[in-house]
Amino acid sequence: MVSKTRPVKVGRVIIGGGHRPSVQTMWKAPLRSGGLESVADGVRGLEALGCDILRFSTPDMEQAELLGALASRVDLPLVADIHFDWRIALRCLDFPIAKIRVNPGNLGEPWKLREVAAKAADKGVPIRIGVNAGSLPADLRDEPDRGTAIVAAAEREVAALDELGFRDVIVSMKASGVEETVRANRLFSSKHDIPLHIGVTEAGPLVQGCVRSAAAIYPLLLDGVGDTIRVSLSADPSNEVLAGVELVALATGSRRSADIVSCPRCGRAGFDTHAFTERWCERIYAIRKPVTVAVMGCVVNGPGEARHADIGITGAGDKVMVFRKGEITRTCAPEDADTVFGEELARL
Ligand code: SF4
Structure with a gap:
């Protein structure tokens, strides 16, 4: 060759x-x-x-x-x-x-x-x-x-x-x-x-x-x-x-734009990861930095994955939690998730 x-x-x-x-x-x-x-x-x-x-x-x-x-x-x-x-x-x-x-x-x-x-x-x-x-x-x-x-x-x-x-x-x-x-x-x-x-x-x-x-x-x-x-x-x-x-x-083996880790969703989800990812993916992919964004449905795997991401969001009971670099930064009602996530994303 x-x-x-x-x-x-x-x-x-x-x-x-x-x-x-x-x-x-x-x-x-x-x-x-x-x-x-x-x-x-x-x-x-x-x-x-x-x-x-x-x-x-x-x-x-x-x-x-x-x-x-x-x-x-x-x-x-x-x-x-x-x-x-x-x-x-x-x-x-x-x-x-x-x-x-x-x-x-x-x-x-x-x-x-x-x-x-x-x-x-x-x-x-x-x-x-x-x-x-x-x-x-x-x-x-x-x-x-x-x-x-x-x-x-x-x-x-x-x-x-x-x-x-x-x-x-x-x-x-x-x-x-x-x-x-x-x-x-x-x-x-x-x-x-x-x-x-x-x-x-x-x-x-x-x-x-x-x-x-x-x-x-x-x-x-x-x-x-x-x-x-x-x-x-x-x-x-x-x-x-x-x-x-x-x-x-x-x-x-090298990334120049955002990587999305998102769960497939199941009956445990307190948060619709499909719809959320669909709404946000083009904006996330347009981040021209090698960051990881996690979108998880529930506390079974959600906090663990979200903690390893640069920014993460996960369902947690009747709430949604947002993480940055492993730290919980915000907790809110699911209906406020887009607003809160958008604010955190803008700070990346
Ligand atoms: S993170 Fe929770 S909602 Fe998502 S697939 Fe895993 S168990 Fe189901």
Whole structure:
């Protein structure tokens, strides 16, 4: 296995070169003129949750223009996802876009790729090559081993850019199957020093998608394979970001945002941990410090867990207790729990 990938700069983020794996997601609706300010707010919200890079589908010139306008409104590195039209890629490169995703084989004549690569090199914008098992070239589609077929397809695309001297490349090889995704990425990593964007494509709805993605991404990251990740879900991008942040924290053993310890709740609970966690989780996850927040239902395990947290709340009979670093700081009625917890959280 190649020990370290080459570093590729994507706006303010470095992918590869031994840097911490970055977390990506994708915007899930077309951009509309007149709606850019609310999209910019949404982008900032994803950034607050730990999103490092955000990709947008850019199927036509209108979307390219809108993405360009958005890119100058936000700080987060934005990626233009272009499929076939080299003119859209060229237009996106007029804006402060951090990366484009395009497959050389989809652009048609070689001169179109030459134009795109030359402009990307001139602007210092890298290219992500993305190979999906569902859209392999015709001659690889019937290969019995889809893992090696995905790698062969990616290598073809890389070679086309390599011939032009373009090396700021990131590769993704995705399948909906966990095993072939893992195998393809391990194989590619053993042969090349190109940074890898890893993930399972079409992984499914929230629970299934998180399980499948974790089953593929976690072991790869543990082995040093994968420089940037996306958890693809049929769910809101905020869930993709939260799942990605958690996977990177687990695989690297280092956390940059809050960790929530919350009990599953049972008949003993004097305090609804589910509803409370649901109400507070986005605000807690937006704390960009490695703190632990405990939300526990009752005195059986509650005080013990809460005492070890930086801040904790637990049901205790008909009361709710709030702890800070092991000390009870407040006791209140359950209906006042949000107010009291919010005040304590603000002091973290
Ligand atoms: S902490 Fe209490 S309420 Fe929560 S699961 Fe454990 S016993 Fe049940």
